[in-house]
Amino acid sequence: GQQLNQSPQSMFIQEGEDVSMNCTSSSIFNTWLWYKQDPGEGPVLLIALYKAGELTSNGRLTAQFGITRKDSFLNISASIPSDVGIYFCAGSSGSARQLTFGSGTQLTVLP
Amino acid sequence: NAGVMQNPRHLVRRRGQEARLRCSPMKGHSHVYWYRQLPEEGLKFMVYLQKENIIDESGMPKERFSAEFPKEGPSILRIQQVVRGDSAAYFCASSPLQDGELFFGEGSRLTVL
Numbered sequence: 469g470q471q472l473n474q475s476p477q478s479m480f481i482q483e484g485e486d487v488s489m490n491c492t493s494s495s496i497f498n499t500w501l502w503y504k505q506d507p508g509e510g511p512v513l514l515i516a517l518y519k520a521g522e523l524t525s526n527g528r529l530t531a532q533f534g535i536t537r538k539d540s541f542l543n544i545s546a547s548i549p550s551d552v553g554i555y556f557c558a559g560s561s562g563s564a565r566q567l568t569f570g571s572g573t574q575l576t577v578l579p
Numbered sequence: 580n581a582g583v584m585q586n587p588r589h590l591v592r593r594r595g596q597e598a599r600l601r602c603s604p605m606k607g608h609s610h611v612y613w614y615r616q617l618p619e620e621g622l623k624f625m626v627y628l629q630k631e632n633i634i635d636e637s638g639m640p641k642e643r644f645s646a647e648f649p650k651e652g653p654s655i656l657r658i659q660q661v662v663r664g665d666s667a668a669y670f671c672a673s674s675p676l677q678d679g680e681l682f683f684g685e686g687s688r689l690t691v692l
């Protein structure tokens with residue numbers, strides 16, 4: 469089956485720093501999604517990417533759909549305490565039911 | 580407009596008992612998905628349902644697990660004769676369209692003793 473490698477597994481950064489995380493896939497995806505999950509909550513969609521090479525921003529978040537369609541990255545600029553959580557990438561080569569999730573990046577923002 | 584509602588939020592069962600997890604999709608959404616999340620892992624697709632129909636159950640274990648989405652009422656994920664390995668968070672998501680954005684509920688956390 470499809471596999472997603474997400475890195476890093478965890479990050480500790482100072483408030484105000486920028487952070488970057490990425491996902492690579494063993495196969496081509498048509499859609500890349502980035503979710504954030506707070507403790508005890510369900511994932512919330514941050515950014516959706518539908519085209520190779522697409523660069524999309526949502527406030528301080530920027531994500532890109534890799535040209536090869538096998539990778540994507542998420543950048544968070546000027547981190548703040550509420551950015552703490554687990555960030556998941558997810559890819560799809562077809563419909564929503566075929567979403568494959570990465571294993572997550574646990575982000576900790578130190579004051 | 581209420582989001583996806585799941586209950587119970589937490590469920591404790593002994594080995595061999597049954598677990599029933601319920602999911603009410605967002606208003607106007609007729610597509611429901613169930614995902615399972617093991618500790619420190621991403622979500623894994625289990626089953627996709629529309630009203631009264633199972634569309635794709637390729638991620639569902641062949642035994643002990645079943646799902647339904649009746650004409651009236653919530654979607655139900657049923658796990659019979661639970662084992663310790665069933666301990667996980669089970670998330671429901673709904674969508675207004677077949678390939679539309681998924682809106683996730685807060686999850687039901689099952690602990691099997």
